[in-house]
Amino acid sequence: MAACNRAIVARMDSPVPLIPQLAAHLVAAGGKRLRPLLTLAAARLCGYAPEPGQAARHVGLAACVEFIHTATLLHDDVVDESALRRGLASANAVFGNKASVLVGDFLFARSFQLMTEDGSLEVMAILSRAAATIAEGEVLQMATQNDLSTSMEKYLEVIHGKTAALFAAACRVGGVVAGRPAAETDALDAYGTNLGMAFQLVDDALDYAADQRTLGKTVGDDFREGKITLPVLAAFHAGTDEDRVFWRRVIEQSEQTEADLDHALALIDRTGAIRTTIEHATAYADRACAALGIFPESEVRRLLNEVASYTVSRGR
Template sequence: MVACNRAIIEQMDSPVALIPQLAAHIVAAGGKRLRPMLTIGCARMCGYSGKRHVQLAACVEFIHTATLLHDDVVDESVLRRGLASANAIFGNKSSVLVGDFLFARAFQLMVGDGSLEVLEILSRAAATIAEGEVLQLTTQNDLSTSEERYLDVIGGKTAALFAAACQVGAIVAGRPANEVAALAAYGDNIGMAFQLVDDALDYSADQMTLGKTVGDDFREGKITLPVLAAYEAGSPVEREFWTRTIEQSEQVDADLEHALMLMGQRGALEATLERARRFALAAQRALEPFPPGELRQCLHDVADFTVSRGA
């Protein structure tokens, strides 16, 4: 990971001073580096001892960071990882364009790796992320969205990159197709669990823990599983509340607190976390084709960490 962080800093360099300045703001803000860590962990578990996985881990982080820059502009976010978001400091135009730069740099790293299979996996993931974000826009403020549709959204916008990050670890190690597929399933399930927990945290965490303003999803009318679960289990009066606040975007200051109360009464957050736990267990089962060892245990523990964030 030290080598990966060094590669990230090197690849952010540009003669246009605003690019490394803005990119450094969001990269230096921290984050868990979970996706590149999974690329490195999966490659090492598969017996790889070269250096390709470090550059590809940096590539994965650039794709992720680019999507964060664009998401914060779309969502008009003012916080990211507990600090002022890049768009709040540098403006929307700069954030979008530097996001484009990071996407372009990611593709340069893919091409530099020289594997068409790696290029296919990561470029497909980048397209799937964009599809997931657009799909989320089409479900916004729509309480008729099915749970299946919601899972399609998070599968695209979040889980796809987790899956790709793990897959390329097996590819660089030259592992057979069944192991590549197993790690894709592992990453996909980790990503689903991760986003479910994030969606629950938006209604249950404090601002410092969450790293963004609590209740952003509610204010933006985003359709997430906590909202769907509370709406589905709600009385007619409760459904009227959700219709007014989410579908009609008519909110007053006290509405977020009321939403939290309704979610608590209907067990919506616990239902969301339980679904996350099921995905985490599926991720752990996907590791069974690999021999026991320290690295497999680390990847197994990542699934537990993912859901423990919501505890």
Template structure:
């Protein structure tokens, strides 16, 4: 699943506009993922870092700093920090989820082992903390360290909430903020902070990243039930088969009668799935308007992201970031 499912690609425009600075970010990443004493570290890290990811989060840091008029060197350090945190979480996630593929390639835990993935992820977290101290800005350190804690907290919350029918929309939102939005909002917020922007602009950048991350994750969860598998790279119903309680199902469970609730308990909580259960789940989601309501939520968060950016100085970078907020939900039209 990715941002390549429609023709216009604002993230490609961002990459072109920020190409020189992203080259500096990538050079710093390669330099800091080196290890004199443990060659396994650069081997594992390079496998993931060089896998062709879009580097959207570090680009958001660079873009935010540029929009706010920053002309120093440290937005590059912060962008690399954000990418290290992201890469560390991916290594850990693939172990937790027992994943075999990421970005179309075998995962590090499959090519090496779980121990290597976890420990190299720990190394990257440590490297990210070294990097985030270098600008000498305590507020930046606070934002990024808080984000790292929120991500970890969200992952643990998801372990307990993912198959519990008592999980409501507030808990779902807390999980989404942990797994996706926290790093988006930190990435944009630190760009404004390092530029010395006023508190209103910094808050607007935080709000943009938060809303963009939530919109993206809700869209991702919705497309699991209504997407085109040839376009998304996922099979329709993967989340259902993996017993993940995402927003469409949470909405359907909230509206369920006794018989429908028993169906969700059997398939999601107990994991006793039978032939035809996915089709019945889709029928219930449509019966209660859960798919359309989820779509409206995603579009609403996209609008919040766009409204936040409207408070920042007009520039081509700002306009592309507004387009990006439309783009993450364009798959739902």
């Protein structure tokens, strides 16, 4: 991870001063670095070790994964008009929307440079496909916004695209650089997919259940933006006719007062919507751990199981 962080800092450098300044605002703010961790751990789980004198491919690809993720964060905060990210003022709040979009583009370009430097067409296919899927997921989320008729299946399709696809790619490339057979890279893909689904479900729960200082972003953002997430769907379908009138007004018609968020939180609490969401997340985390059963017991496998447990524990 230390080597990956050095690579991230080195590759976000540019002779255009605003680029490293803005990128550093987000990258240096920390975050979990979960996606690059998955690439490094998956490669180690598969026994990857670079030959003496050779570049550590998994380090460069872990940095690539983080750049893809960071670029999407910059763009997402502009789309969502977010004021906070990782507990600090978002980049768009500090530097403006135009700069955030353009530096996001720069980081996407950097990620593709790292892919080409790796030299594997298979790796490039995996990561470029993930980048396209993320964009599709974000557009699909925009299309379902303010629509309470959105099905559970469509919601899961959204979170697979916007989050789980990159988790899956981050894990799969770790197995690819180690030269492992398809059964193992498929297992890593399944682990990453299910972990990503659990992660986003918990994130969606935290938007209605977390302390703002813990969450690192403004609580209730999803509510104010009319995003369709499982806590809202669960509360809407489990509520009374009067509850559904409320949800249609605040979500579908975007007519909200200052008191509406507190009322929404009360309805979500009364209907057990957070518990429902965490139960779904737990099921995905369990499937993630089960996917690793193809690998022998090891410290790294235990670490990856702990990552799945930690992901769900954030929402408890």
